[in-house]
Amino acid sequence: MVCSLGIEGSANKIGVGIIRDGEVLANVRRTYITPPGEGFLPNATAKHHREVILTLVQESLKEAKIKPADLDVVCYTKGPGMAPPLLVGAIVARTLALLWEKPLMGVNHCIGHIEMGRHITGAQNPIILYVSGGNTQVIAYSNKKYRIFGETIDIAVGNCLDRFARILKLPNDPSPGYNIEQMAKNGSKYIKLPYVVKGMDVSFSGILSHIEELADPTKNPNKRKKTQEAESPETKPADLCFSLQETIFAMLVEITERAMAHCGSNEVLIVGGVGCNERLQKMMEIMCEERGGKLFATDERYCIDNGLMIAHAGAEMFKSGTRMPFEESFVTQRYRTDEVLVTWRDD
Amino acid sequence: MPQISAKPYESTLRLPFDTQGLAEIAYRVLSVDKEPRRNFVQKTLSLELDVLVVHFYADQVKNLRTAISSFFEALLLCQDTIKQFGNAVAVEPAEAQEENNAGAQSSTDSA
Numbered sequence: 001m002v003c004s005l006g007i008e009g010s011a012n013k014i015g016v017g018i019i020r021d022g023e024v025l026a027n028v029r030r031t032y033i034t035p036p037g038e039g040f041l042p043n044a045t046a047k048h049h050r051e052v053i054l055t056l057v058q059e060s061l062k063e064a065k066i067k068p069a070d071l072d073v074v075c076y077t078k079g080p081g082m083a084p085p086l087l088v089g090a091i092v093a094r095t096l097a098l099l100w101e102k103p104l105m106g107v108n109h110c111i112g113h114i115e116m117g118r119h120i121t122g123a124q125n126p127i128i129l130y131v132s133g134g135n136t137q138v139i140a141y142s143n144k145k146y147r148i149f150g151e152t153i154d155i156a157v158g159n160c161l162d163r164f165a166r167i168l169k170l171p172n173d174p175s176p177g178y179n180i181e182q183m184a185k186n187g188s189k190y191i192k193l194p195y196v197v198k199g200m201d202v203s204f205s206g207i208l209s210h211i212e213e214l215a216d217p218t219k220n221p222n223k224r225k226k227t228q229e230a231e232s233p234e235t236k237p238a239d240l241c242f243s244l245q246e247t248i249f250a251m252l253v254e255i256t257e258r259a260m261a262h263c264g265s266n267e268v269l270i271v272g273g274v275g276c277n278e279r280l281q282k283m284m285e286i287m288c289e290e291r292g293g294k295l296f297a298t299d300e301r302y303c304i305d306n307g308l309m310i311a312h313a314g315a316e317m318f319k320s321g322t323r324m325p326f327e328e329s330f331v332t333q334r335y336r337t338d339e340v341l342v343t344w345r346d347d
Numbered sequence: 348m349p350q351i352s353a354k355p356y357e358s359t360l361r362l363p364f365d366t367q368g369l370a371e372i373a374y375r376v377l378s379v380d381k382e383p384r385r386n387f388v389q390k391t392l393s394l395e396l397d398v399l400v401v402h403f404y405a406d407q408v409k410n411l412r413t414a415i416s417s418f419f420e421a422l423l424l425c426q427d428t429i430k431q432f433g434n435a436v437a438v439e440p441a442e443a444q445e446e447n448n449a450g451a452q453s454s455t456d457s458a
Contacts, residue, residue, distance in 0.1 A: 046420075050420070050423075050424055053424075054427060054428060054431050054432075057431075057432070058431070068432070087380065087421065088424065090379075091376060091377075091421050091424050091425055091428075092424060092428050094375070094376040094379065094425075095372065095373075095376050095424075095425050095428040095429060095432075096428060096432060098372040098375060098376065099372065099428070099429065099432055099433060100432070326375060326379075327378075327379060328379075329379050330379050330380060330381070331380075
């Protein structure tokens with residue numbers, strides 16, 4: 001039986017989770033919310049995390065009704081992510097591991113998402129679409145590694161949504177993506193946007209620039225085209241949100257479908273913060289049904305960054321015999337999904 | 348740019364802890380992170396019984412300041428963790444310092 005505590009803090013969420021032998025004991029989280037129109041900056045985010053992290057550790061132990069002595073391993077996010085917030089989690093995890101005399105385990109953030117999604121949904125060997133504010137990847141497991149089949153060649157899909165929300169001055173509470181999703185429900189007119197799939201990869205930065213100009217034509221006077229006026233005398237923000245979602249989610253569904261065909265898989269698992277978007281889930285579900293496949297998705301407790309996924313992935317690593325020397329408990333901003341040797345899967 | 352000093356700037360911090368054990372914990376926790384390469388600061392940590400000694404060398408005062416202040420952020424977090432969880436066997440330490448949160452906007456959700 002492995003009881004594991006995990007700390008996640010790679011972006012604007014800080015979370016602590018406790019899991020014992022697959023049973024969820026605690027999963028608490030705080031989000032650093034910036035004013036509308038503003039993103040979160042590394043040092044300010046780290047400051048927020050420092051202020052709440054110890055309270056969260058207390059809360060998680062209380063909720064789980066366990067004592068530190070009951071734990072077998074302390075896990076933290078090693079990367080990828082922004083260095084200052086990552087460091088907050090790492091320093092607390094290191095200190096706790098030494099105080100409680102427990103082994104310490106650094107976990108890849110993406111692996112955390114994948115393993116949590118598999119655990120919650122029970123998907124066996126799915127094609128994984130990992131979509132969040134910092135990552136966009138289509139992943140399949142093969143030969144002890146999670147292989148990246150396709151990914152974004154510039155910004156992440158969540159970053160595209162977040163930044164468009166900033167242009168519209170939508171609030172960041174509870175999350176910019178959620179507010180775009182709500183606004184899109186009032187949109188009906190499809191405005192044509194660039195559709196950028198390059199082989200198995202996707203690109204979002206061009207779409208973002210394009211839709212930014214549509215949303216606020218005064219900002220970019222360098223356009224020689226007059227088509228904007230002809231095309232859209234007035235573009236409603238709701239229609240833009242609707243069109244943006246339809247376009248970028250269609251791109252994601254396309255590359256996911258191609259990965260399914262390539263691997264002969266009929267399961268899809270969506271993980272990551274954008275994964276709780278119901279429109280994306282719906283579109284993916286239609287594609288899966290047409291192929292006779294099955295979609296697995298989770299709700300915001302497990303989709304959005306959380307400490308539990310780090311605890312769970314760390315526990316899997318620990319169970320399979322992986323150990324990390326204390327001296328290697330650094331953090332790293334770049335840490336690819338396919339760098340991790342998957343010691344806990346035998347298929 | 349005229350050079351003000353050819354010698355490196357230095358700073359030594361001496362940080363005592365209640366016990367040798369706690370000093371060693373802080374030493375191990377804070378030794379892991381290396382200085383960023385582009386910062387041109389050398390940081391060495393050592394232990395003198397219950398005192399953690401940190402020495403900084405830097406080419407520029409500005410870099411020295413950056414290195415020291417980020418070291419302090421890490422040290423304070425480590426100290427706070429020790430304060431709250433140091434005597435792990437004890438039941439529940441007082442509710443964490445909520446007053447620190449002033450200024451930061453934060454939304455709660457527990458699953």
